[in-house]
Amino acid sequence: MSYEHIRVEPLTPTIGATVEGVDLREPLPDAVFAEIEQAWLSHLVIFFRDQHLSPEQHLGLGRRFGELHVHPAAPYAHDNPELMVIHADADSHRINGEGWHSDVSADIEPPMASILHLHQVPSRGGDTCWSNMYAAYEALSPAMQALLDPMTAQHVADYTGNYGDHAPQRESPRAVHPVVRVHPATGRKALYVNAGFTKRIVDLSREESRAMLAFLFEHVKDINFQCRFEWQADSIAMWDNRCTQHMAVWDYFPETRSGIRVTIKGDRPFNPEAGGSPAER
Ligand code: SIN
Numbered sequence: 175m176s177y178e179h180i181r182v183e184p185l186t187p188t189i190g191a192t193v194e195g196v197d198l199r200e201p202l203p204d205a206v207f208a209e210i211e212q213a214w215l216s217h218l219v220i221f222f223r224d225q226h227l228s229p230e231q232h233l234g235l236g237r238r239f240g241e242l243h244v245h246p247a248a249p250y251a252h253d254n255p256e257l258m259v260i261h262a263d264a265d266s267h268r269i270n271g272e273g274w275h276s277d278v279s280a281d282i283e284p285p286m287a288s289i290l291h292l293h294q295v296p297s298r299g300g301d302t303c304w305s306n307m308y309a310a311y312e313a314l315s316p317a318m319q320a321l322l323d324p325m326t327a328q329h330v331a332d333y334t335g336n337y338g339d340h341a342p343q344r345e346s347p348r349a350v351h352p353v354v355r356v357h358p359a360t361g362r363k364a365l366y367v368n369a370g371f372t373k374r375i376v377d378l379s380r381e382e383s384r385a386m387l388a389f390l391f392e393h394v395k396d397i398n399f400q401c402r403f404e405w406q407a408d409s410i411a412m413w414d415n416r417c418t419q420h421m422a423v424w425d426y427f428p429e430t431r432s433g434i435r436v437t438i439k440g441d442r443p444f445n446p447e448a449g450g451s452p453a454e455r
Pocket residue numbers: 260270271288290301302420421422423435
């Protein structure tokens with residue numbers, strides 16, 4: 175793929191790329207937007223350095239990709255629930271996204287994308303890792319792919335105790351999704367179960383489901399599917415929740431790491447081979 179308006183430098187052959195030559199504070203001309211979108215669909219997570227975005231500009235960037243999603247429970251900034259706070263410091267007892275997950279996959283229509291802007295980073299550490307779920311699916315044997323393709327799984331969110339006194343924005347969601355989803359833009363199959371939210375494969379007995387999910391949760395962590403991003407202040411990461419999982423590394427306690435995430439709504443995960451049409455699930 176060649177680009178005329180931006181420079182794209184892959185982080186690994188499998189996932190992740192840095193994008194240069196664009197100032198995200200400015201409204202993106204159509205040709206630049208199309209190349210950023212192409213880089214994002216090709217590399218699944220893209221990174222930008224030295225982007226001094228205001229919250230308004232961050233919201234504007236998100237809206238360029240679609241309608242914004244509101245997290246069910248996390249605190250937000252500037253009285254705007256679309257500006258999710260990502261923050262850890264010496265008083266933190268937990269952080270967001272410490273385990274492998276796809277953002278709010280328990281929503282009936284889980285987020286398509288997330289755009290995280292970190293304002294403050296620790297002196298070292300605080301990286302985020304992403305894993306490629308196309309690669310995770312493609313690395314399975316044809317027999318395992320054929321077994322999983324028709325299956326669906328229950329995803330449940332439980333934010334109890336995560337956010338102190340902050341009142342949730344809405345009820346914790348739950349949904350049944352295909353175990354393997356077909357990406358609506360690329361048509362490729364991606365594994366869509368994650369340790370953060372997926373509780374049960376509904377087509378299997380409880381014991382079989384537990385064993386299969388344990389295997390799949392290990393499988394998605396294969397280092398060969400991953401990239402790891404070292405943040406600087408004013409770095410931005412934009413990832414595709416439909417075909418990646420990520421986890422934030424909390425190795426910097428008691429230092430502070432702080433930023434804002436804008437999240438973009440997605441559609442209902444679908445696989446024509448799995449459990450009927452979306453309307454029937
Ligand atoms: C998240 O959005 O899951 C948190 C990611 C991070 O803090 O790196």
